[in-house]
Amino acid sequence: MKKAPVATFDTSREGIEARIEEMERKLERMRGLYESFFMGIERSPPEVLRRDINRQILEMQQVTISNSSLRFRYQALTQRWVLLITYWNRTMREIEAGTFSRDLAKAKRHMASKGTSAVTLEEALAMGIPASRAKAFVAHQQATQERRAAAAQLKAGAKGAAPAQDPGSPAQAEGSTPQATTEPPPLPLPGLSEADMQDAYRRYSEAHKQVGTAEPPPSLSKLRQRLAKQLPQILSANNCSRVRLEIAVDDGKVRLRAWPVKDP
Numbered sequence: 001m002k003k004a005p006v007a008t009f010d011t012s013r014e015g016i017e018a019r020i021e022e023m024e025r026k027l028e029r030m031r032g033l034y035e036s037f038f039m040g041i042e043r044s045p046p047e048v049l050r051r052d053i054n055r056q057i058l059e060m061q062q063v064t065i066s067n068s069s070l071r072f073r074y075q076a077l078t079q080r081w082v083l084l085i086t087y088w089n090r091t092m093r094e095i096e097a098g099t100f101s102r103d104l105a106k107a108k109r110h111m112a113s114k115g116t117s118a119v120t121l122e123e124a125l126a127m128g129i130p131a132s133r134a135k136a137f138v139a140h141q142q143a144t145q146e147r148r149a150a151a152a153q154l155k156a157g158a159k160g161a162a163p164a165q166d167p168g169s170p171a172q173a174e175g176s177t178p179q180a181t182t183e184p185p186p187l188p189l190p191g192l193s194e195a196d197m198q199d200a201y202r203r204y205s206e207a208h209k210q211v212g213t214a215e216p217p218p219s220l221s222k223l224r225q226r227l228a229k230q231l232p233q234i235l236s237a238n239n240c241s242r243v244r245l246e247i248a249v250d251d252g253k254v255r256l257r258a259w260p261v262k263d264p
Contacts, residue, residue: 008059009059013064016063016070017070019056020074023057024077026049026056027053027080027084028031030049033046033049034046034084034088035046045088053081057077057078057081060074086252089252095136098138098139121138166213174199186221189228189231190228190235191230191231191234191235191240191242192242192243192245196245197227197245200247203219204217204247204254207220207247208254211253211254223256227258231258234258236262237260238262242261243258244258244260244261245257245259246259
């Protein structure tokens, strides 16, 4: 017979209340330490304190809290923990990628005052960006500048390579405007109406903004291409003729999921 895990604290009402108060104090302290790290005051994130709180939360999950008010406090604590962890993880990914919003704002002000398009490592350090993330930030700035220069070069080359008008072809009438080419309407997706597709993409884009991911959401055409491959398989496997699209957020990533709708 499997034995129940032994708690390392008093599991009475008073003991549970004391443990929750301790976790609340630690979580507030860790929030302040993370903010200090993001501002460049602390040199490293509070990983030791984070592991300690995570251990206490896992331990509390093994304890039955019979008091409703204490149970509500613990649930509120865990919800706040999840939200803060999601925010901290996202910010750490931005720092590692050199796209942290606070550093970008400093760089924009500096480039506007100096009239430059990028910053050097020395300038990043002088602006107050910590050395632990200055290299990644400068590398991102240089890569962005190179991409812009390459795009401008391609655009200039495309203009220079534009074919001249055939002398034997009739000249365009003076004052007339060229007719714009219209794209063909998108092909219908099996089991999904165009209105549902448009509504799902709107909700998908809004979820991306709320989560605050560094990368932009995929375009509508790319999502269409994915669904065009997935929907026939879903309809065939579930013997149905319709699907519905749902938006979900897993570990800070926005997912678009198709679910079969059983025919009446």
